[in-house]
Amino acid sequence: MHISWEYPPWVVGGLSQxxxxxxxxxxxxxxxxxxxxxxxxxxxEMDGMRLFKFxxxxxxxxxxxxxxxALNIDLVRGAAVAIHEEGDIPLVHTHDWVSCxxxxxxxxxxGAPLVTSVYTTELTRSRALGALLNMGIFDIERHCFSxxxxxxxxxxxxxxxxxxxxxxxxxxxxxxxxxxxxxxxYRGLKS
Amino acid sequence: xxxxxxxxPHIVGGLGRHVYNLSVHLASKGIDVTVLSFTDGTSERHxxxxxxxxxxxxxxxxxxxDFISWIxxxxxxxxxxxxxxxSYDIIHVHDWLTAYSGIALxxxxxxxxxxxxxxxxxxxxxxxxxxxxxxxxxxxxxxTYEAWRVICCSEYMxxxxxxxxxxxxxxxxxxxxxxDPKMARANSAGPRKKGKKTVLFVGRLVYEKGPxxxxxxxSLLKDKDLRVIIIGDGAxxxxxxxxxxxxxxxxxxxxxxxxxxxxxxxxxEEASVLVIPSLYEPFGIVVLEAMSLGIxxxxxxxxxxxxxxxxxxxxxxxxxxxxxxLARAIVRILEDEGLRAKLVENAKSRASEFSxxxxxxxxxxxxxxxxxxxxxxxxxxxAGIR
Numbered sequence: 260m261h262i263s264w265e266y267p268p269w270v271v272g273g274l275s276q277x278x279x280x281x282x283x284x285x286x287x288x289x290x291x292x293x294x295x296x297x298x299x300x301x302x303x304e305m306d307g308m309r310l311f312k313f314x315x316x317x318x319x320x321x322x323x324x325x326x327x328x329a330l331n332i333d334l335v336r337g338a339a340v341a342i343h344e345e346g347d348i349p350l351v352h353t354h355d356w357v358s359c360x361x362x363x364x365x366x367x368x369x370g371a372p373l374v375t376s377v378y379t380t381e382l383t384r385s386r387a388l389g390a391l392l393n394m395g396i397f398d399i400e401r402h403c404f405s406x407x408x409x410x411x412x413x414x415x416x417x418x419x420x421x422x423x424x425x426x427x428x429x430x431x432x433x434x435x436x437x438x439x440x441x442x443x444x445y446r447g448l449k450s
Numbered sequence: 451x452x453x454x455x456x457x458x459p460h461i462v463g464g465l466g467r468h469v470y471n472l473s474v475h476l477a478s479k480g481i482d483v484t485v486l487s488f489t490d491g492t493s494e495r496h497x498x499x500x501x502x503x504x505x506x507x508x509x510x511x512x513x514x515x516d517f518i519s520w521i522x523x524x525x526x527x528x529x530x531x532x533x534x535x536x537s538y539d540i541i542h543v544h545d546w547l548t549a550y551s552g553i554a555l556x557x558x559x560x561x562x563x564x565x566x567x568x569x570x571x572x573x574x575x576x577x578x579x580x581x582x583x584x585x586x587x588x589x590x591x592x593x594t595y596e597a598w599r600v601i602c603c604s605e606y607m608x609x610x611x612x613x614x615x616x617x618x619x620x621x622x623x624x625x626x627x628x629x630d631p632k633m634a635r636a637n638s639a640g641p642r643k644k645g646k647k648t649v650l651f652v653g654r655l656v657y658e659k660g661p662x663x664x665x666x667x668x669s670l671l672k673d674k675d676l677r678v679i680i681i682g683d684g685a686x687x688x689x690x691x692x693x694x695x696x697x698x699x700x701x702x703x704x705x706x707x708x709x710x711x712x713x714x715x716x717x718x719e720e721a722s723v724l725v726i727p728s729l730y731e732p733f734g735i736v737v738l739e740a741m742s743l744g745i746x747x748x749x750x751x752x753x754x755x756x757x758x759x760x761x762x763x764x765x766x767x768x769x770x771x772x773x774x775x776l777a778r779a780i781v782r783i784l785e786d787e788g789l790r791a792k793l794v795e796n797a798k799s800r801a802s803e804f805s806x807x808x809x810x811x812x813x814x815x816x817x818x819x820x821x822x823x824x825x826x827x828x829x830x831x832x833a834g835i836r
Contacts, residue, residue: 316595317591317592319581319584319585319587319588320581320585321582321585322516324514324515325516325518325519325522325585328519328526328550329522329585332550335554335557335558336553339558342833343560343831343833344832347833347834363526363530364526364530364533364558367534367836368529368533368555368558368559369558369834370834390515391514391515391516392515394513394515395512395513395514395515395519395523398513399512399523402511402512
């Protein structure tokens with residue numbers, strides 16, 4: 260099961276394009292469920308995946324951190340429907356901190372291994388933790404990444420960054436750029 | 451499972467006392483109650499007290515830019531902690547403060563969610579002026595939307611939750627709060643009033659409680675031989691002390707701040723009248739405590755107070771917001787011995803209609819009804835919960 264806050268046509272930034280190239284390829288190799296924030300609650304098929312699209316329940320938040328917490332509960336709503344209606348899932352794969360909170364909830368409740376792909380972090384986006392909001396996001400990232408069983412990166416620089424700034428054990432970081440790499444990483448997780 | 455951001459020893463307001471009393475009385479009826487709550491590191495993370503299992507999480511492992519994200523971080527850790535426990539028949543959350551964890555657990559566990567709405571953001575503030583207030587308001591809406599049933603402590607709150615959150619009125623059950631009978635027992639000999647007449651206020655010093663109205667009323671009663679004692683603390687205290695100086699009633703009005711229960715009882719014994727001048731009051735437990743102690747009460751005609759007190763029978767009511775009407779009521783009650791005796795007698799009888807045991811009994815009935823509906827429903831967990 261993949262969880263993301265964006266996937267075309269529900270676009271926020273570059274992550275949706277990244278996933279549009281990656282997830283259909285993964286779906287060709289293993290059965291894939293995608294839970295994503297959408298314009299309404301709906302279950303359908305898309306790009307070879309079972310799609311659970313769930314809308315944000317609330318509209319107002321004082322900042323992105325507050326919004327993401329609430330959004331992740333909506334993502335959990337979608338994931339819970341998928342799990343209860345489609346059966347147990349072998350793993351949950353989230354993308355950046357914006358959907359990782361849901362992954363932590365699902366891992367806690369259902370015991371599914373948690374995989375997190377990290378494309379950027381608050382430190383790489385903001386350069387410095389200059390305000391409490393930046394620190395709050397960094398701390399959520401650190402908490403979620405530490406709860407993840409496997410962290411996937413696309414560059415050696417990010418691997419260094421995660422070990423140096425987040426204290427992640429190098430053994431649980433996988434370097435993977437393609438669908439095949441990622442599925443290999445999943446297999447390593449199972450073993 | 452009850453989820454609450456405050457539970458003894460961490461008490462902020464009436465919500466924590468409500469959850470404590472409800473939990474203890476439910477446990478005394480043989481119900482397996484677990485309370486998931488907050489700790490700052492000074493209380494046990496897991497303990498059993500008064501028959502209740504208490505599990506606490508400490509949110510100070512992360513940094514937060516504001517109160518809302520602090521609450522969200524607390525809820526996140528609560529969900530993780532809850533998943534380490536077991537699945538419960540009912541998830542019962544209190545106010546928006548634990549809506550996040552309640553909604554997440556409802557969907558993952560597929561167990562019914564109940565919500566008690568003690569107060570609303572719109573009720574407290576009258577108007578929503580920024581995104582933080584709107585976020586809280588929307589979380590309240592979401593919680594009542596997701597809840598199987600919603601509990602309010604008064605008809606006033608039922609109307610408010612219906613009108614401001616759009617929650618169907620027939621989804622809301624009114625279950626009144628109780629009060630702590632220990633307070634009444636400690637004063638079974640009745641109040642003993644000596645010397646100068648004492649007008650008492652007990653509550654948080656915030657605008658919605660209306661303490662400024664009592665200070666203003668005191669300024670209208672300068673020629674009367676009385677003193678005003680204000681118990682409680684809050685953001686409004688410096689303003690109130692300044693107001694008392696400005697109105698030349700500093701000698702008449704004493705601010706005691708927060709006091710422990712023993713001190714409060716001794717002050718109750720000396721009180722001639724308790725004034726509750728709230729502008730917003732979903733229920734008003736303090737009025738029941740005073741009525742049970744035999745202290746005459748004057749309340750504003752708002753919220754739960756308006757439902758508990760019948761004007762001229764078991765207390766006096768005044769127009770909410772009017773210091774002039776409040777001053778007239780104080781004079782009336784202090785100068786008419788016959789009226790006071792009648793009010794006190796009737797008030798004791800009225801207060802006896804409320805108890806935490808009754809609150810727990812009615813809540814338990816609601817739990818049973820919800821479980822019956824749930825058991826007759828297809829919405830059940832189909833995947834394995836850890």
